[in-house]
Amino acid sequence: MKKSMYKRKAKKGSDMYHTPFSLVWKLLEHEKFTNCLEPACGEYAIVKAARDNSNCNFSLAYDLNDPNTGDDFLTTDVWPGDILTNPPFSLWDEFVTHAKKICSKKICMIGRLNYLGCVGRSKSGIWNHLKEIYVFNRYVDFRTPYREDGHFHVGGMCSGWFVWDMQYTGPHMFYILDVSEYATLGNFKDEGNV
Numbered sequence: 730m731k732k733s734m735y736k737r738k739a740k741k742g743s744d745m746y747h748t749p750f751s752l753v754w755k756l757l758e759h760e761k762f763t764n765c766l767e768p769a770c771g772e773y774a775i776v777k778a779a780r781d782n783s784n785c786n787f788s789l790a791y792d793l794n795d796p797n798t799g800d801d802f803l804t805t806d807v808w809p810g811d812i813l814t815n816p817p818f819s820l821w822d823e824f825v826t827h828a829k830k831i832c833s834k835k836i837c838m839i840g841r842l843n844y845l846g847c848v849g850r851s852k853s854g855i856w857n858h859l860k861e862i863y864v865f866n867r868y869v870d871f872r873t874p875y876r877e878d879g880h881f882h883v884g885g886m887c888s889g890w891f892v893w894d895m896q897y898t899g900p901h902m903f904y905i906l907d908v909s910e911y912a913t914l915g916n917f918k919d920e921g922n923v
Contacts, residue, residue: 744817745794746871747771748839751879751911753778756863756890757785759904762835764788764810768802769824770795772875775813785813808832815839815871825855825893833895842887860897863904864889867912872919882917 753775767775767790779785788810791800802816803823808831816824816838828836842864850856870884889906 744819745771747873747875748774748778748815748871749869749873749879749881749911750774750778750877751881751908752839752865752869752890752906753785754782754879755906755908756837757782759863759906760784760835760837760890760892762786762811762813762837766790766808766810766812767814768792768800768805768812769814769816774875775815778879779813787813803827805831809834811835811837813837822850822853822855825891826853829855829858829893829895836893836895838891839888840891842889856901858893858895858897859891859901860894860899861892861902861904862889863892863906865908866905867909869908869912870917872917873914879911880913881911882914883912884917 757779761784763786765785765787767787770776770790770792773790776787776790779787793799793801803820805827810832811834812828812832814824814837818841821838821840821844825836825838828838844850865888868884868886869888870882872884873881
């Protein structure tokens with residue numbers, strides 16, 4: 730399989746973080762995913778968070794940086810199910826664009842809310858078929874170390890789940906996703922850089 734820029738850029742620290750379980754749990758209270766692909770699974774945080782939830786069935790999960798499952802999503806062919814992932818933010822546009830090319834169902838990715846303010850994304854059609862955005866009501870610090878209880882540190886970035894339905898052509902809908910019960914750890918302190 731051909732390698733893309735993903736391998737080079739994904740090595741940067743800003744792209745290699747866990748997804749707090751609680752963000753997945755809260756999403757699955759509102760959305761259902763079948764035959765799901767997680768193409769940037771890291772250490773399988775999203776898959777693990779969804780493992781006991783009947784609203785999400787994973788068929789495949791891989792990550793380019795895993796020597797055992799090192800497939801490159803940006804070179805993946807047609808996917809017959811849904812896509813659910815927290816992609817590398819440095820390649821967010823590329824992940825969304827490619828997902829829309831290979832998936833005819835539902836695509837759900839975590840993204841920054843300031844992505845909405847870029848005129849280039851509007852011109853490129855990236856918002857076509859965008860059905861919903863679930864905005865986290867607390868700023869999530871994705872540097873929070875892996876925790877099974879879903880709790881996370883708070884940071885300075887407004888983010889949420891962006892959901893495309895490739896059959897949908899109506900207006901975008903925004904929801905506030907209440908994750909405040911999990912925002913209990915205060916500000917993150919990187920002990921390695923103190």
